Amino acid sequence: MSIAGDVTEIPPDRFAGCLLGLALGDAFGAPLEGGPLERLLWRLIGTTGSGLRRWTDDTQMSLDVAESLIARGALDPDDLAARFAGSYRWSRGYGRGAATLLKRIARGADWRQANRSVFPQGSYGNGGAMRAPVVGLFYANRPDELAGAAQLSARITHAHPLGLEGAVLVASAVASAAHSGRPLAILAESASRCTEQPFVMRLQVAEQMLQASVEPGAREVAVRLGNGIAASESCVTAVYIAVRFVERSFPEMLDFVGRLGGDVDTIASMSAAIWGAARGLSALPESLLERLEDRERIAGLANELALKAGSARYSPAPQTHQAAPLWPPASAERSAT
Ligand code: R7I
Ligand code: MG
Ligand code: MG
Numbered sequence: 001m002s003i004a005g006d007v008t009e010i011p012p013d014r015f016a017g018c019l020l021g022l023a024l025g026d027a028f029g030a031p032l033e034g035g036p037l038e039r040l041l042w043r044l045i046g047t048t049g050s051g052l053r054r055w056t057d058d059t060q061m062s063l064d065v066a067e068s069l070i071a072r073g074a075l076d077p078d079d080l081a082a083r084f085a086g087s088y089r090w091s092r093g094y095g096r097g098a099a100t101l102l103k104r105i106a107r108g109a110d111w112r113q114a115n116r117s118v119f120p121q122g123s124y125g126n127g128g129a130m131r132a133p134v135v136g137l138f139y140a141n142r143p144d145e146l147a148g149a150a151q152l153s154a155r156i157t158h159a160h161p162l163g164l165e166g167a168v169l170v171a172s173a174v175a176s177a178a179h180s181g182r183p184l185a186i187l188a189e190s191a192s193r194c195t196e197q198p199f200v201m202r203l204q205v206a207e208q209m210l211q212a213s214v215e216p217g218a219r220e221v222a223v224r225l226g227n228g229i230a231a232s233e234s235c236v237t238a239v240y241i242a243v244r245f246v247e248r249s250f251p252e253m254l255d256f257v258g259r260l261g262g263d264v265d266t267i268a269s270m271s272a273a274i275w276g277a278a279r280g281l282s283a284l285p286e287s288l289l290e291r292l293e294d295r296e297r298i299a300g301l302a303n304e305l306a307l308k309a310g311s312a313r314y315s316p317a318p319q320t321h322q323a324a325p326l327w328p329p330a331s332a333e334r335s336a337t
Helices: 012-032 036-045 057-072 077-087 096-106 132-138 143-155 161-179 183-191 197-211 218-225 235-245 250-260 264-279 295-311 330-335
Strands: none
Touching (some): 012 036, 012 057, 012 264, 132 161, 161 264, 183 197, 183 235, 197 218, 197 235
């Protein structure tokens, strides 16, 4: 249930499913990302000394968000910016613009200026969206704060309206998945938050694809919904794939994302975070988890985040009528942010 004001407990298993799903999608998608040079590089640096699959910036920044929320109890952009900058390592494969501006923040720049110092309108890359699942989980029981928190978490590095929109979409999809896990509800509830045109149009295409009698192949999905590094080229794709595969197995979903090409690690990590929020840790394959870098650390953070989200939970005002919308309308959200 995700009715605004109706607070339901989200089991810790779903927090762990989301965070570990995200890391698995990232770590197992990374070898398939990019052109021949990037793949060669990842073959050299894509495993830890003990042979585990390394994850990339998608997971690193998500862990930064989790640690910041646990430490601060709410989205604190200054704390988060400092963590992003402190965690930056080139070997995690950050986007070029993000790498430049994180190094500027590490040297003392204020994120409020740095976030437009590479691209004048801010980045429209998917780097804000790829870490938004953590925000979606944490704010899942506070739907009136969720979009604002997702935007703020993205704005530190991705101030462009399309970069922000991707974060809102992915955070909303995770919140909906953690509550109900019902496929079409995930799509409808997250779509109701979107107003930017490339997203709105693609969400309509995604809905049609989900209702069609014949499922499109990976190539068609890549062409019609996108498989690129821009938020508008990858976030709807990830939500569509999570919804399509939420009642099937995790490896089937990863296999499909691998065949999309393009920004595979990020589309896989966002899809897998939504899938994991709906299905929980117990549905993730042990055969993949046992090969993942830092599995125990991620599981521990998920548990701490669940505890913190529970204690910071929204207390609804007494309801005077039962006709509340599933989520607050997007216009109300945006005017509050
Ligand atoms: O979005 P970002 O953090 O990158 C995330 C991606 C994921 O796939 C990760 O797995 C990692 O591989 O990188 O990094 P940004 O540098 O902010 O954006 C990514 C790219 O989008 C940039 O390097 C640009 O190529 C492009 N881009 C833009 N190009 C022109 N004008 C983003 N914003 C703009 C823009 O405003
Ligand atoms: Mg990456
Ligand atoms: Mg990527």
